[in-house]
Amino acid sequence: MTAWFVIAVPLVIMLFALFMERVEARLRHVAVREDEVEQFLEQARPDEVRALYGHGIGRALELFRLRRLGGRATRTRPRRPRGDRSPSQFG
Template sequence: MQGLAVVLFPVLLMLFALAMERVEFRLSQLTVRQQEVEEFLDGASNDEVATLAKEGFPRALARFNRRRKHRSGFETDDDAETQRAG
């Protein structure tokens, strides 16, 4: 019985470490810089704040950045496709 535990424990520990790596990777995709948060809070419209409450910060920040680019007249082909699709 102890031999089985000796063999299974490292395997289970490795599987747990791999699962935690996946969780960490997903969480790192959702992080934003403090400067981005400050810019958003200073210049967000009511629609963007509603998007923040409904869909989370990454979507609201993307919408805010699209509006800023559109207002400044600088729009790339990727931005135009994103606006048409979303």
Template sequence: MTAWLSVLVPLLVMFFALGMERVESRLRDATVPQDELDEMLERPRPEEVRAMFKQGTARALELFRLRNRRPGKRKPEAQSKIAS
């Protein structure tokens, strides 16, 4: 009986670890890049803050991305290079 447990327990732990690795890889792909989230939180607009509290981070980031994609609007990096 002890011999079976000494073989079975490590196998169960190994299969559990492999399963958790698959779950973690799916979660890693679905996460938001840290630099994009930091940039949004540095200069939030009222509609982005409202969306974050009412609908979650995904909707707030969507609004942030739309704001940054507007034509004629320069990125902050481009403005700082021009000002220098």
């Protein structure tokens, strides 16, 4: 029984560490850096502040970054208005 315990505990700890590393990597991409928030609070425009209030810091920082890039980032696929669909798209 003790031999199984000696083998199982290190394996469980290693698996837990690998799992937590994956969780940390995902959180690292989602996290907001402190200097970004400071820059936002110092230089935000009214529409960006409204986005902060209405949608949270993620959307507000996205608008802030787009403005700082000068609008170089564009959507990959333009959206069509709802009424502009051909009959072949309905079926």
